[in-house]
Amino acid sequence: MKKEFNTIASLVEKKSKVLDVGCGDGELMKYINENITNDIRGLEISKSNVQKCVAKGLTVIEGDAEKDLKQFPKSSFDYVILSQTLQAFLDPENVISELLRVGKKAIVTIPNFGYWKVRIHLLFRGTMPITKDLPNEWYNTPNLHMCTIKDFVNYCNKKNIKINSKNLSYKNLFSQLGIFVIEK
């Protein structure tokens, strides 16, 4: 299981109701389902991942977060998780507002484009950075809207979204990944 899944799972309260948006093959859902709350379901666009989730006995809805979040009523989940897919959406701004409508809280992770290795890569090599969390070339990356931890925090402040943002400049330089709990 990915390391950040432990962190995400630790942010979810026991017995809460959770939606994992872009739940992939269901690894995080499975962990949360077994350890934290069994009231969890996922939304996933890939057919093969949907099959993997069903095989794990997880409740999964095949669908597209950009279109299908609107079917869920306001505040119908305690937590909505969006793990590392925000930058891949066509309209991340709309997705964030939908996450905050559907969930009382949203847990959002982003690959941090301000991470020092990324900065050094661009500064010295002069090519688009490739790291463990950003493994693709510029021509085949699914990431359309890369941002840094600082960018994301600034965005939330601008939109009056509550966000945890301690030690911002330190994190912006030394974290590969930003994990945030946001709420309206």
Add this chain to the structure above:
Amino acid sequence: MNDIKKVKKLIIDKPLKLDCGQTISNFPLAYETYGKLNDKRNNAILAFHALTGDQFASGVNPITNKEGWWNYLIGPGKAIDTQKYFVICANVIGGCMGSYGPSNINPKTNKNFGTEFPVITINDMVNAQYHLLEFFKIEKLFSVLGGSMGGMQVLQFVSNFPDKSETAIPIACTHSHSAQNIALNELGRQSIMADHNWSNGFYEESNKPPAKGLAVARMAAHITYLSKKGLQEKFGRKLQERDDLKFGFDADFQIESYLRHQGSVFVDRFDANSYLYITRAMDYFDLSKQFDGNLSKAFTKTNTKFFIISFTSDWLYPTSENREIVIALNSIGKDVGFAEITSDKGHDSFLLDVPDFLNTIKNFLNTSYNKQNEKRI
């Protein structure tokens, strides 16, 4: 068809008020079962059949001597393992495999009902089959499932009996029969009625059923069960046992011959009046209308866990219509999963060997069954 007297039947003595206003009583419901009901009586699955199906979902159909229509799905060691689950399947009322239908005798005239049989609905079918629970002393089913018209029955069942099934799997269906589907059904009905032998539905007297009309109805319907791509791949422009076109109206093309064959074998096992009645029941199906146009209201009382399945190439009951059911359930926070299965086999996919489909059902049922049993310990 005399063997039909030997099929298992439950005689329902309680009066059943039909949507059309008439009340029926002491009527037969033909059924079949597979597997064994366990001691806790919590492993029962009620499978609903589609338009031309019957109670013989698995094994060999003793009347037609052909494989059961859901043999890929149901049986020992299969996705719905009858060594584990107890599967019940009944012939719908209006049908022609032993249940109360237009070929039964009308006590008032001592002749077949024909078109004097009351028009029935999906709601009536489900209410009749509910008696199977009492008959088998099942407090709560483990699952209800069905494809096409079977899926409509699943939706109606859960709506009518919100606490009577742990899980529900509507497959390739709709909550409201579309204009296109009503049109296609009307095409079939008109084809039957245009056959001179139909005689306003009283053809049993002359013993000359409207076989031509029914065959054409089946041919037209059969096209709608397949996909363009599937047809093209299977038949293309291949010729039927000939090297060249014959410049006539014989079946030059394999697809023509195939459809003619489908039509001709169908009339041996299906009653034309039943075809009229059952297609009518499908056309009348509009679950949201029963709840003031709000489909969610059909499910507010239920805690049944849903899994909805559609197929990519199904243009008869397309993914968009199945998704409307998912949306209705999500919008009231119900437990629902959904998968669109990739298949080129059109609407018929739910009856065929489509591994992702079979696995989806197997995994959903098995994990739900484990959870049910954990809960009760």
